[in-house]
Amino acid sequence: MSTTTEAPQVKETTKTVDFKTIIDIKDMDLYYGTYHALKKVNLTIPEKAVTAFIGPSGCGKSTLLRTLNRMNDMIPNTRIEGLVDIAGTDIYSNEVDVETLRKKVGMVFQQANPFPKSIYDNVAYGPRLHGIKNKAQLDEIVEQSLKQAALWNEVKDFLKRSAFSLSGGQQQRLCIARALAVNPEILLMDEATSALDPISTLKIEELTQELKNKYTIVMVTHNMHQAARISDQTVFFLNGEVVEFDQTDKLFSNPSDKRTEDYITGRFG
Amino acid sequence: MNNLFQDANRQQISGRRRNDLIWRILFLGATLFGIVALSALIITIVTDGIARLNPDLFTNYPSRRASASGMKSAIVGSLYMLCLMAPISFVLGVGAAIYLEEYAPKNRFTRLIQLNISTLAGVPSIVYGILGLAIFVRTFGLERSLLSGALTMTLLVLPIIIVASQEAIRAVPRARRDASFALGATKWQTVSRSVLPSAISAIMTGVILALSRAIGETAPLIIIGAATYVAFLPESLFDTFTVMPIQIYNWIARPQEAFQDLAASGIIVLMIMLVIMNVAAIMLRNKYQKNI
Numbered sequence: 001m002s003t004t005t006e007a008p009q010v011k012e013t014t015k016t017v018d019f020k021t022i023i024d025i026k027d028m029d030l031y032y033g034t035y036h037a038l039k040k041v042n043l044t045i046p047e048k049a050v051t052a053f054i055g056p057s058g059c060g061k062s063t064l065l066r067t068l069n070r071m072n073d074m075i076p077n078t079r080i081e082g083l084v085d086i087a088g089t090d091i092y093s094n095e096v097d098v099e100t101l102r103k104k105v106g107m108v109f110q111q112a113n114p115f116p117k118s119i120y121d122n123v124a125y126g127p128r129l130h131g132i133k134n135k136a137q138l139d140e141i142v143e144q145s146l147k148q149a150a151l152w153n154e155v156k157d158f159l160k161r162s163a164f165s166l167s168g169g170q171q172q173r174l175c176i177a178r179a180l181a182v183n184p185e186i187l188l189m190d191e192a193t194s195a196l197d198p199i200s201t202l203k204i205e206e207l208t209q210e211l212k213n214k215y216t217i218v219m220v221t222h223n224m225h226q227a228a229r230i231s232d233q234t235v236f237f238l239n240g241e242v243v244e245f246d247q248t249d250k251l252f253s254n255p256s257d258k259r260t261e262d263y264i265t266g267r268f269g
Numbered sequence: 270m271n272n273l274f275q276d277a278n279r280q281q282i283s284g285r286r287r288n289d290l291i292w293r294i295l296f297l298g299a300t301l302f303g304i305v306a307l308s309a310l311i312i313t314i315v316t317d318g319i320a321r322l323n324p325d326l327f328t329n330y331p332s333r334r335a336s337a338s339g340m341k342s343a344i345v346g347s348l349y350m351l352c353l354m355a356p357i358s359f360v361l362g363v364g365a366a367i368y369l370e371e372y373a374p375k376n377r378f379t380r381l382i383q384l385n386i387s388t389l390a391g392v393p394s395i396v397y398g399i400l401g402l403a404i405f406v407r408t409f410g411l412e413r414s415l416l417s418g419a420l421t422m423t424l425l426v427l428p429i430i431i432v433a434s435q436e437a438i439r440a441v442p443r444a445r446r447d448a449s450f451a452l453g454a455t456k457w458q459t460v461s462r463s464v465l466p467s468a469i470s471a472i473m474t475g476v477i478l479a480l481s482r483a484i485g486e487t488a489p490l491i492i493i494g495a496a497t498y499v500a501f502l503p504e505s506l507f508d509t510f511t512v513m514p515i516q517i518y519n520w521i522a523r524p525q526e527a528f529q530d531l532a533a534s535g536i537i538v539l540m541i542m543l544v545i546m547n548v549a550a551i552m553l554r555n556k557y558q559k560n561i
Binding site for chain 2 (some may be wrong): 069071074076098099100101102103106107109111113114115116117125126128129130175178179182
């Protein structure tokens, strides 16, 4: 944001160029029964950056997000063709356990969905699933995760309280902390701020800027301004196709496809 | 201001109001009918039975002399039956509900099973008695034992427990399952750590209400041959037994007035037990709701 000195800006640009690809999707088709929901998707997603999926409702952006941690597996009659490669492994191949995949690729949902348990138990839920029982170790994970989600200072004295005693924005940050507690590489956010007030939204947007230093963030948003504000790369979807993806500033200032331009200038959608 | 209300058709409005009043009285009457009938029942039973509601009723075995009769064996029989039936029907009923809701593929076969369970929930209890007689008493050779009775009663309450548990499980929001799966949980981890804790209070309520229905059942146990006169406590699962409603039925069938009063005090005991179970169900539900 700050433009007072030249040096960091240059650094920023070099860093942008250096982004390593972590997710590589090649010729991917997805069908719900006979409905062709995603068509020949080709897309690369850079590591340790924020990638935003934008597009009108029903364009397939959430569907694509859910292929990245295989949440679509639970919908009957879903069929996927093509390659979804994360860090060099085809996640739909037999060598990948879906449990491990979801540990590495965390998810935050549109509606904050804490468990009806204490704040502590919500964050410890994931580590416990994966076999951590040691109290001291869990304490440490809970504290670290809540700190990373910028919630620790607000809740450190009430860890035993029900998660439902928190406000909507706090609940959503709790869900982020819960996702971080299993130490993922990638964090998927499915319209994670769309049910929140502007101040809570801002907090989470700021949080993503912190988190991208350590995690790869892929977010679906119906808010183009949000994508423009906080993402490094933006992907534009239309009718199940990836129309265009590029560095965010370039996609918004100089889109190469006419449909992208129409959408971001508000001609439809 | 006057002009605003001048054109009101007051006659038409008072007609509407009268109509409203009539409906209110009709609905009140419908409610009172049940309350009055229930009060009448309680009052007659209490006036008949209160005199015999003394410790002897709980400590004496049945006798051919009304003055020496008690329902110790029936009360103990009912409690034993409850203790046997509750864990078996809970495990089988909730297990089946979890399978049907969480694991079973949503195909025609599952729907067929579902339809059958719902139908079974409405089958008359005497039919279960015949089934129990054929399976447990004859085929398995369990004779007229406590175990036969408990298993027959389990069959009777299973469909009710399955349906109630399924509804409780279905009411757990999908988002709570998604949250668990998205953290890398397996199906069973999700069910045991996320779904069941949310559903357990509703399940327990359903189970207790189903069990309280079973406690009041007579017909199936008479069919499988529960004794009407038992002057000892069952010492093993294979002993003969009796339960409260059968004891009451036995007493009420006698011509002597003294036995009729005894039956009334038996009914009081049975009703108190049912009220306790229902209150337990309510308290359990409230307790778990508070924890959330």
